[in-house]
Amino acid sequence: MAMQHTLTTERAWVRYALTTLALLFLLVFLLVPLVSVFWEALAKGWDLYADALVEYEAWQAIKLTLIAAAIAVPLNLVFGVAAAWAIARFEFRGKSLLTTLIDLPFSVSPVVAGLMYILLFGSHGWLGGWLSEHNIQIIFAIPGIVLATVFVTFPFVARELIPLMQAQGQDEEQAAIVLGASGFAAFWHVTLPNIKWGLLYGVILTNARAMGEFGAVSVVSGHIRGETNTIPLHVEILYNEYNFVGAFACASILALLALVTLAVKTLVEWRMERQHEASLVRTQQAREALV
Amino acid sequence: MTFLAKRYSVLPGFGLSLGYAIFWLGLIVLLPLTALILTSSQLGLPLFWETVSAPRVVASLQLSFGTAALAALINCVMGFLVAWVLVRYRFPGKRFVDALVDLPFALPTAVAGIALTTIYAPNGWLGQYLEPWGLKVAFTPTGIVIALIFVSLPFVVRTVQPVLEDLEGELEEAATCLGAGRWQIFRRVIFPAVLPALMTGTAMAFARATGEFGSVIFIAGNIPLVSEIAPLIIISKLEQFDFLGATAVAVVMLMLSFSVLFAINLLQWWTSRRHGMK
Amino acid sequence: MSIEIRNIEKRFGNFTALDKVSLKVESGELLALLGPSGCGKTTLLRIIAGLEKPDAGQVLFSGADSTHTHVAERQVGFVFQHYALFRHMTVFDNVAFGLSVRPRKLRPSREEIRERVMKLLKMVQLDWLADAYPAQLSGGQRQRIALARSLAVEPSVLLLDEPFGALDAKVRKDLRRWLRDLHHEMHITSVFVTHDQEEALEVSDRVVVMDHGHIEQIGRPDDIYENPATPFVTRFLGDVNLFHGRVDGGHFTHGDFAHALEAGTVGGDQAVAYVRPHDLDISRVAQGALAAGSVEHIHAVGPLVRIEVVPDSGEAIEVALTKERYRELGLMLGDKVFVAPKKLSVFVGAQDYAI
Numbered sequence: 001m002a003m004q005h006t007l008t009t010e011r012a013w014v015r016y017a018l019t020t021l022a023l024l025f026l027l028v029f030l031l032v033p034l035v036s037v038f039w040e041a042l043a044k045g046w047d048l049y050a051d052a053l054v055e056y057e058a059w060q061a062i063k064l065t066l067i068a069a070a071i072a073v074p075l076n077l078v079f080g081v082a083a084a085w086a087i088a089r090f091e092f093r094g095k096s097l098l099t100t101l102i103d104l105p106f107s108v109s110p111v112v113a114g115l116m117y118i119l120l121f122g123s124h125g126w127l128g129g130w131l132s133e134h135n136i137q138i139i140f141a142i143p144g145i146v147l148a149t150v151f152v153t154f155p156f157v158a159r160e161l162i163p164l165m166q167a168q169g170q171d172e173e174q175a176a177i178v179l180g181a182s183g184f185a186a187f188w189h190v191t192l193p194n195i196k197w198g199l200l201y202g203v204i205l206t207n208a209r210a211m212g213e214f215g216a217v218s219v220v221s222g223h224i225r226g227e228t229n230t231i232p233l234h235v236e237i238l239y240n241e242y243n244f245v246g247a248f249a250c251a252s253i254l255a256l257l258a259l260v261t262l263a264v265k266t267l268v269e270w271r272m273e274r275q276h277e278a279s280l281v282r283t284q285q286a287r288e289a290l291v
Numbered sequence: 292m293t294f295l296a297k298r299y300s301v302l303p304g305f306g307l308s309l310g311y312a313i314f315w316l317g318l319i320v321l322l323p324l325t326a327l328i329l330t331s332s333q334l335g336l337p338l339f340w341e342t343v344s345a346p347r348v349v350a351s352l353q354l355s356f357g358t359a360a361l362a363a364l365i366n367c368v369m370g371f372l373v374a375w376v377l378v379r380y381r382f383p384g385k386r387f388v389d390a391l392v393d394l395p396f397a398l399p400t401a402v403a404g405i406a407l408t409t410i411y412a413p414n415g416w417l418g419q420y421l422e423p424w425g426l427k428v429a430f431t432p433t434g435i436v437i438a439l440i441f442v443s444l445p446f447v448v449r450t451v452q453p454v455l456e457d458l459e460g461e462l463e464e465a466a467t468c469l470g471a472g473r474w475q476i477f478r479r480v481i482f483p484a485v486l487p488a489l490m491t492g493t494a495m496a497f498a499r500a501t502g503e504f505g506s507v508i509f510i511a512g513n514i515p516l517v518s519e520i521a522p523l524i525i526i527s528k529l530e531q532f533d534f535l536g537a538t539a540v541a542v543v544m545l546m547l548s549f550s551v552l553f554a555i556n557l558l559q560w561w562t563s564r565r566h567g568m569k
Numbered sequence: 570m571s572i573e574i575r576n577i578e579k580r581f582g583n584f585t586a587l588d589k590v591s592l593k594v595e596s597g598e599l600l601a602l603l604g605p606s607g608c609g610k611t612t613l614l615r616i617i618a619g620l621e622k623p624d625a626g627q628v629l630f631s632g633a634d635s636t637h638t639h640v641a642e643r644q645v646g647f648v649f650q651h652y653a654l655f656r657h658m659t660v661f662d663n664v665a666f667g668l669s670v671r672p673r674k675l676r677p678s679r680e681e682i683r684e685r686v687m688k689l690l691k692m693v694q695l696d697w698l699a700d701a702y703p704a705q706l707s708g709g710q711r712q713r714i715a716l717a718r719s720l721a722v723e724p725s726v727l728l729l730d731e732p733f734g735a736l737d738a739k740v741r742k743d744l745r746r747w748l749r750d751l752h753h754e755m756h757i758t759s760v761f762v763t764h765d766q767e768e769a770l771e772v773s774d775r776v777v778v779m780d781h782g783h784i785e786q787i788g789r790p791d792d793i794y795e796n797p798a799t800p801f802v803t804r805f806l807g808d809v810n811l812f813h814g815r816v817d818g819g820h821f822t823h824g825d826f827a828h829a830l831e832a833g834t835v836g837g838d839q840a841v842a843y844v845r846p847h848d849l850d851i852s853r854v855a856q857g858a859l860a861a862g863s864v865e866h867i868h869a870v871g872p873l874v875r876i877e878v879v880p881d882s883g884e885a886i887e888v889a890l891t892k893e894r895y896r897e898l899g900l901m902l903g904d905k906v907f908v909a910p911k912k913l914s915v916f917v918g919a920q921d922y923a924i
Contacts, residue, residue: 009379010473011473015379015380018372018375018376018380019376019380019382022369022372022373022375022377023382025369025373026391028417029437029440030391030444031391032416032417033403033407033410033441034394034398036409037402037406040406075315078311079311079315079316082307082308082309082312083308083312083316085308086308086309087312089300090300090302090309091296091300092296092305093295098312100556101320102312104324106495106498106499107498107502107548107549107551107552108545108548109522109541109544109548110502110522111502111522111525111526111541112502112525112544112545113323115327115525115529115541116323116324116326116327116541117323118529118534119323119330119534120322120323120326122534124532125326126326126329126330147319151319151320151323154319154320170302173302174302178301183303183304186302208397209396211399212397212398212400212401214399214400214401214504215400215502215503215505215522218505218526219526219529231399232402232505233401235402235405236401239405248405251399251402251406254401255398257397258394258397258399258402259397262391262393262397263390265390266386266389266390459653461650461651461653462655464620464640464649465647465649465653465655465718466655466666466670467620467640468618468620468641468646468647469641469667469670469718469719469721469722470641470667470671470722471641471666471667471670472670475670479655479670480655483655483657483658484655484656484657486657
C-alpha cells in the first residue's frame with residue numbers, strides 16, 4: 001500500500017534550499033566540465049573538429065584503444081565470473097583474504113601499477129633479460145598496455161557479481177544438479193540468466209575504465225605517436241602542443257563514450273530493479289497464499 | 292584446490308574456478324607487487340630513507356595526501372547532501388541527475404583534467420569570475436583539490452544512497468511518535484544509521500584521490516615543492532631511469548593507502564560488531 | 570482516555586482505504602481491529618495515531634477534536650509491526666529515547682530516566698538485556714522492547730500494529746496472554762490491529778471486524794462469534810459450511826431437505842445458511858437434516874473427530890464431532906448418513922462471500 005510520508009519530511013524551504021545547493025554543486029562540478037568538452041571541441045567549427053578526428057595518429061590511437069579494451073575486458077570478465085563462482089558458491093579457507101586481494105588494485109595508484117610492470121617486464125626488470133633474449137616486448141608495446149589496463153580494471157566484474165550471487169543463494173543451481181543437469185548446464189541455464197544484468201553492469205564499467213585509463217598506460221606505453229598512444233594519451237600530447245581543438249575533439253569521443261556508458265548503466269540498473277521487484281512481488285504473493 | 296574446501300558442496304567447478312582466480316590474481320596483481328617489493332629491498336634502508344625524505348618527495352607526498360584528504364572531506368559533506376536530496380526529495384530531472392553522478396566513473400580522467408583546466412584557467416568559464424577575487428584555481432593546489440573532488444565524487448553518494456533508501460520509514464515515525472523533532476530525528480536516528488556508510492564512502496574517495504594522476508597533472512601546473520603530486524615524482528624519476536628512487540616513493544604511497552584500506556576494514560568490523568550483527 | 574472516530578474517509582489514489590468509518594473506543598478498553606489485508610485497519614490505526622491524515626472526518630480524544638494535532642502532541646504510544654527499533658542504540662537507549670528527546674525544561678534528570686527505563690525493562694522482564702543491541706534479540710524480545718519504548722513516554726493511548734504478526738506460533742501465544750495481563754494491570758486505552766481472528770477473539774474486550782474500508786460488525790468476542798452479523802464475518806471468523814436455498818414458511822429449504830427456523834425469520838428466495846463444523850451433527854435419520862451423503866474421510870487425531878461427508882451433488886461438508894458422539898454413532902467409511910445443523914446462521918438475499 002502506498003504510504004505517504006508527509007509527516008516525516010522537512011519544511012518546504014529546507015527542502016528547496018538543500019535541493020538547490022546539491023544541484024548547484026553537481027552543476028559546477030559535473031555538468032559544466034562535461035559541456036565544456038564538446039564546447040571547446042566545436043569552438044572553431046565543425047570542419048576543424050572533423051579534421052582533427054580523421055588525422056592518421058588520432059585513428060591509430062582509436063584503434064589501439066579499441067584493441068586494448070577488446071582484449072582486457074573479456075580477460076577480466078572470465079576472471080570475474082570464476083572468482084565470483086568460487087567465492088559466492090563455496091566455503092573455503094582464505095576466502096576473505098582472496099576477497100581483499102581482489103580489491104587491492106583499487107587502492108594502488110595507477111602510476112604505481114605501471115611502475116610495477118616496468119620493474120617486472122622492462123629492459124632492466126626482473127624478467128627483462130629473459131624477455132629480450134626471446135625477442136618478446138611487453139613494455140612500450142601493446143602487451144604492456146593491455147596488462148596495465150587489466151590491472152586497473154581487475155576488480156570491477158568480480159565486485160559486481162559476488163554480492164549479487166551471494167544474495168541469490170545457490171538453491172536454484174542445486175535444484176538443477178538434482179534434476180540431472182551437468183555443472184556447465186546448471187551454470188549456463190540457471191546462473192547466467194540470473195546474473196546477466198549484473199554481469200553487463202560490470203562489463204560496461206570495466207570497458208569505460210579500460211578505454212579511459214591514463215596513468216598506468218602512460219607509464220608503460222612509451223608514448224610512441226601512431227604506435228603506442230591510446231586516445232587519452234593522444235589527448236595529452238595534443239593538449240601539451242596547444243592544439244586545443246584537436247585535444248578536445250579526441251576528448252569528445254571519450255566523453256561520448258562516457259555518456260553511452262551512463263545511458264547503458266542507467267538502463268541496466270532499471271532492469272535489475274524490475275527483476276528485483278518482480279521477485280519481491282512473487283515472494284509476497286507466495287506469502288499471502290500461505291496466510 | 293579441494294584441500295581448501297571447508298564444506299562439501301554438490302556444485303562443481305570449485306577447483307577450476309578458484310584455481311583460475313588465484314592464477315590470474317597471481318599473474319596480474321601479486322607477481323608485479325612482488326617485483327616492486329623485491330626492487331625496494333635492493334635499495335637498503337639508508338638509501339630508501341634518503342630518497343623519501345628529500346624535500347621534493349616529502350612535499351609531494353604531503354600535497355597528494357593533503358589535497359586528497361580535503362577533497363574527501365568536501366565530498367563527505369556534499370556527497371551526503373546529494374545522496375539525501377536524491378533519495379528524499381522529488382524534483383524535475385531527477386533520473387538524469389542520478390545518472391550524471393556516475394560521470395566521474397565513466398569519463399576518462401585525462402578528459403576531466405583538460406576540461407577542468409580550461410574552465411578554471413584565468414580566462415575560463417569560471418576562472419574569469421574567480422580571478423578578480425584573487426582566487427587562482429588552475430595551476431595551484433586549489434586546482435588539484437577541484438580535480439580530486441571531481442574524480443572521487445561518486446564514492447560517497449553511491450555508498451550512502453542505498454543505506455538511506457533502505458532506512459525504514461517506520462524508524463522515523465516511531466521517533467516522531469515518541470516526541471522527537473526533525474532535527475533530533477536526523478541527529479539521533481538517521482545520521483548514526485548512515486554514519487558507517489558515510490565513513491566507508493569517504494575513505495574510498497580518499498584512497499582513490501591519493502593515487503589520482505590523469506585529471507591532476509593538467510590542472511596542477513606541476514611546480515616543484517608547490518603543486519607537484521607524488522605520482523608525478525615517480526614518473527619523473529622513471530624518465531631519468533632512477534628505478535630505485537621511483538620504487539621507494541611508490542612503496543611509501545602503497546603503505547599509506549594500504550593503511551587507509553586497513554582502517555576501513557577495521558572500522559567496518561568494529562561497527563558491525565558493536566551493533567551485534569553477525 | 571476515550572477515542573472517537575467520526576466519518577473518517579481516506580483514499581490512496583483510486584483506492585478507498587476507509588469509507589465513512591465511525592467508532593468509539595471506551596476509556597481503558599482493549600479493542601481489536603480485525604480484517605483481511607487491505608481492509609483499512611492499519612490505515613485507521615495510523616489515522617488515530619496521527620501518522621496519516623484523513624481526507625475527511627474527525628478524530629476526538631476525550632471528546633476534544635484532535636484531527637489536526639501533530640503526532641508528537643497526541644500522547645500516543647505506537648508499536649510498529651516490525652518493531653522499528655533503533656539498531657544503533659542499546660535496548661536501554663531505545664527505551665530512553667522518548668524521554669531524552671524532550672526539551673531540556675521538560676526532560677527528567679538522568680537518574681530519573683534511568684529509573685523509569687529500568688522499571689519498564691523489569692516490567693517486560695528484559696532488564697538483563699539493557700546493554701544489548703536490537704540485532705542480538707529474538708523476535709519476541711524485540712516486540713517487548715518496542716512496547717516498553719512506547720510506554721516510556723506514558724502515553725494515554727496505546728496503538729499496536731499487528732503486534733504478533735512477525736512471530737512464530739508458540740511465542741505469539743505467550744505474548745498474547747502477556748499483553749492481556751499487562752493491559753489488566755495498566756488499564757490504558759489500547760487498540761491493536763490483527764488479521765488473525767483467534768488472536769482478536771482471545772485478547773480483546775471488543776472486536777471491530779472490517780472489510781473493504783467498512784466496519785462489518787462491532788461487538789464482544791463471544792457475541793461476534795455466536796451471532797455474526799454478515800456473511801463476511803461468519804466466514805472470516807472460522808471454517809464454515811455453506812448451504813444455498815430459500816426461506817419460506819419458517820423453514821430453510823436446501824434441495825430436498827427443510828430445516829425449521831426460529832420464528833420471525835423473513836422469507837426470501839436467495840438465502841444462504843452458514844454452519845460451523847462443530848454445529849453440525851450426523852444422524853442416521855432424515856429429520857431436521859440439511860443434506861445426505863457418504864462418509865469419505867475420518868480424521869480422528871485431537872479432541873475433535875473431523876469427518877468429511879460428500880453429498881451426491883455439491884461440495885464436501887465438514888463435520889466436527891466429539892469423541893463420544895463419534896463412538897456412539899459407530900461411523901465407518903462409506904456409510905450413508907444425514908447431516909443436521911444444531912445451529913445455523915441464515916442470510917436472506919445475500920450472495921456468498923468469497924474471501
